[in-house]
Amino acid sequence: MQDSELEQISEALRAARISKRPIDPPTKTWKNLDADSAFEVQKITVKNAISKHGDRLVGYKLGNIAKVMQDAFGLDQPDYGFLLASTFIYEGTALSLKDYIKPFVELEPAFVLKGHLKGPNVTAADVINAIDYAIPAIEIIDSRVKNWAIDLPDTLADNGSTAAVILGGTPRKLTDLTLSNTRGNLRFNDQEVMTGNTKNVLGNPISAVAWLVNKLSKYDIEFFPGQVVLPGSFWLAPSSTWSFTARLTLMMAEKLQIDAPFSAPSFLNDEIYPLRWRAAAAEDQPDINGLPSIEHALYLYNTVKFHLGQNYQFLDEKSFVQNIKSFYFGNPAQKAAESRLWFVQFLLVLSFGQAFLSRSKTPKEPPGSKFFIRAMSLLPDPTLLWKDSLLAIEVLALAGLYLYSIYQRESAQLYVAQAIRIAQLEGLHTQLPEDALGPETVSRCRNLWWTLYIMDRHFSCSLGVPMNTQDIDITTLLDPPSISTPQDATLGLRVKLSHLLSSIINTVYKSEKTPLGEFLEETRSILHTLAGHAQEIERITRVKFQNSVDTMPKGTRDITLLYHQCVIIATRPLLLSALKQQLDSYGRGARDLESFMAPLTPLMSTGIKSAVKTLQILSVEDNLIEVFLPFDLEYAYGAAIHLTIANALFPSTTDMDGPTHSREAHAILDDMIHKGNSVAEVRKSELVHLEYLFSEFATRLKQPDFQPPRLPVRSREVAPVIEVGESSTSVTEPDLVSMTTLSESQSLFCAPDTPNNAEFLDSIGISSDDFLSIVEQMGNQDDMDLPFTMLDLGQFWK
Structure with a gap:
């Protein structure tokens, strides 16, 4: 390209940066622009900034370092650029959004040099x-090209x-860090938005710097002491429901070019329930005023036990009930002072x-x-708390459960x-000696450990942080x-x-591009496991409901909802x-999407079915929906988002049921809101906003040359969730995908299902046969790239 053309490109991008009016991609205006010519444009821009505006060169940067980011823009290598003093x-x-066009934020390490580096043969050593040292950095990126429609030269x-x-x-110092495995997280209004790891920077940021030095040596670029090097972002990936919702909202708003995407409710939340307390001194006498009567206290305890x-x-x-009686029938002040930790537990139960x-x-x-604040x-000092271990x-x-329930x-x-x-200090995660401790103590320790395990898995998945415990330990x-009681079976x-x-x-959920064959093989393994768990639910149900007129018990209901959550996720x-x-x-224009999705249809249909079943179970008229504990809210919200996406993608398949699913989800959330759950109110506002975005998306897809894809089998009218003991022999379960199943009179267990058992299992969407059949249908898929996973979602707004 001629120097005059390179100058024109540099000036056009500079004018766009100043005016905040993005331009068309330079590669469309200047057809001969390639990567080498584009870097010459960079050099002209930097030269002019230094000579005409008094700027100075302070370092270099690497961008689009993560494979998923390259895939998003069709690149086969990272990009790179100069760092000027004016950018720091x-x-x-x-900062004000008005100073940028479409800015985004990246978290990455920064390195300050003490030595000289010149390629082309620079090594990690x-x-x-x-x-000299490393320091955390935030880079704000902002394309001067319209809608981030960029290729590498752009x-x-x-x-x-x-x-x-x-x-x-x-x-x-580098000796103080593990750069091959350092985590970072980005927070918005004290909410975790994204997390990432330095291992996604070419495996190690040091390797990324070596690549950059060697790459720029072809342009006769050297690195000098005192300069700053940005090796690329961590690749921050959504890992919690809040993060997923926020990123999905932004992505859709960006793709649809809807103004003010940050007006989405997700981004405006402060603490929903701000609680503050001041720790009492160890010598302070606990306040025992304003407590309920013993009858009321026992009623509250039994309520907690039920929920x-x-x-x-x-x-x-x-021991808890015995302590309550000792407290009320003895000297309450003395009991509270001498058994301070038990009194804390008592107040928590009241709360x-x-x-x-x-x-x-x-x-x-x-x-x-x-009562919670009291x-x-x-609560005693953490250095002393562990001494009264089990309590x-x-x-x-x-x-922890109370705080999680109020969205802290x-x-x-x-x-x-x-x-x-x-x-762990007390060895609860190990097999304790029953002959030494007694069966009651060992049983208490075992149940307590598995309760912690359940909480750890759920909380960690919600926050997107590593588990506190490893199964191998x-x-x-x-x-x-x-x-072998039914309660133990349910807990297990x-x-x-x-x-x-x-x-x-x-x-x-991986941040890198995953071959479809590998993904489906992992999913086959998950389905095998789900089939086994479905058999356990079938067995529990068979024992529980033999000649029973009960409705779905709370324990079975909870594991059923968790089961469907696993399928959805x-x-x-x-x-x-x-x-x-x-x-x-x-x-x-139109594309052949049905052929792309053909091998994925059974799995997608299964997820849609589980989302539908989740809302149905939560919508049963006499269902005791949990308003304070957050799990029913999470199940309903996750299922509603899943169906919102599905309804927009497959209107010819889910069109008739889409409004029904939305009404069901809204009714569940409205019930919680009516009963005072402020978290549900926030979740509903987010859901309504997402539904608007996907409704707009579905409307724009209705083009003459675009035929939306269909799932091969259209769902029939979905059977209502029935109560066990209710006669409903004419109701059948829909097949969202054709499946070969065993005979209805056959079971993987010796005893056949009673009619009520079969109806009950059918109504809650639990079928080991269905999952085994899907696994068989999947067969061995050709090894091809899966172009998108949930963790790739951020690629659309880099």
């Missing part, structure tokens, strides 16, 4: 020797889309009891908070983590042969489903893969 901003400086000409750099934190059920076995009933029975008096005050202010574990777990998830995780550490028995199955949920997160990447294909084809 002091930590704590307030050379880079290590040349680095972003290179635009100086790697750099807008601003903020250095912060404490400088650290927590077999899922959360925090309390040793015998849960009130939370289950009453609604908030004010929007910012959760139910039961009066309890937390009396301390129960207290910390109760506090980070604080909840801290209390649960402390409870787990104390439990656990030796305590889940199903001891000497104990919930533990297994919790383990499966964490396994799904760790295996299916396991199949969600495929639904998002289809969404990505639709977004890519939007505005570019």
